[in-house]
């Protein structure tokens with residue numbers, strides 16, 4: 001029995017939350033290791049829908065849920081999300097929830113800066129979630145972040161606030177904004193500190209204990225490989241590493257702990273925000289995918305851009321992230337199409353490419369080469385076993401795994417937790 005690391009293999013919103021929730025009942029701990037509340041994970045259990053942005057998806061099954069050091073944490077959002085979940089009957093307490101004391105905080109000044117930059121960029125904007133993720137990671141790497149552990153030492157915060165505010169006041173002045181109101185910030189931190197500190201601890205120690213006891217850990221990635229700050233469609237990316245390797249650094253366990261890497265892959269492609277998208281469909285088919293797949297962002301409510309499955313991108317993501325097997329999600333959204341298409345390569349200025357090049361201009365210029373297959377008229381929606389799938393849908397799955405050079409471990413056929421087909425158990429690997 002090993003650990004499992006779940007990552008998104010496209011541009012996010014692949015259905016990670018649903019799969020993590022499904023796997024969580026068999027895990028002893030679920031750990032978030034990067035990103036923040038830019039994530040939006042929707043879980044459907046019977047009649048109830050849960051929307052999580054910051055808390056690990058394991059919290060709904062009551063599994064020990066941990067926010068690792070690699071996450072950037074907005075304390076006010078944390079409070080809100082806990083209250084919302086508690087109102088839905090989910091238990092969140094110091095027994096089943098912990099936060100790394102070394103997490104960098106997202107402050108109101110980070111949200112301000114995110115918004116100011118996006119507004120100033122006009123049509124060149126990244127299309128961020130506006131939650132201050134990028135500015136918070138910048139301050140962490142710039143060694144001027146306020147961290148969770150600082151909340152227990154607010155009387156000694158003055159030198160750190162000096163450094164942080166000197167930096168932000170200069171940036172704010174450039175945007176014609178007033179300096180940071182330090183007194184107000186300190187008062188807000190004093191007010192929120194007890195909420196965060198109730199869960200704060202050296203989680204690496206807790207995880208060491210969990211691991212020693214032979215327990216199974218499920219690492220829950222946010223976003224997707226194509227939004228990774230190194231490997232994604234830079235600069236239209238998020239500000240963290242979203243690849244599987246981050247699970248170790250972002251939680252305080254060694255690289256051998258990541259175990260089976262489960263890449264979550266949507267049966268077609270979506271993207272929210274700006275940036276290149278080779279198989280994007282601006283026509284009725286794209287519209288149909290969006291409607292059938294209910295492709296609206298959980299965090300911002302923005303319409304997601306939709307297109308055919310891009311095997312080139314997913315093959316690249318699987319290689320970069322060392323994916324052991326994939327969970328293919330939203331197969332049901334393709335039900336009823338006469339023909340379906342898969343992108344198998346790109347054309348760029350007369351050359352054929354089998355990968356997405358690094359330069360933004362090249363990424364924007366590549367033209368997809370498609371392979372067309374017959375669709376299926378039967379339904380996959382709600383299927384819970386391989387035998388329930390139409391033969392042509394199985395052909396599609398087989399062609400996908402062949403092209404991405406990675407086997408399918410799970411298939412998801414609806415938002416509902418139990419509408420999931422297990423092909424190969426990641427925990428048994």
Ligand code: GDP
Nearest residue numbers: 013014015016017040041042330412413414415
């Ligand atoms: P995440 O960010 O990767 O967790 O994905 P999101 O939750 O943002 O987006 C995935 C959406 O698709 C959610 O609304 C899920 O409820 C839904 N979903 C997940 N798996 C399936 C599936 O197999 N079929 C359908 N139709 N919807 C799914």
Ligand code: IMO
Nearest residue numbers: 012013038039040127128129222223238272273
């Ligand atoms: P989950 O975990 C889809 C996108 C934003 C924007 C870019 C940078 O639900 O899959 P940021 O606010 O992170 O600085 O925005 O990244 N983005 C996501 N897209 N799913 C997500 O998370 C995302 N988190 C960020 O739309 O293009």
Ligand code: MG
Nearest residue numbers: 013039040041
């Ligand atoms: Mg999402």
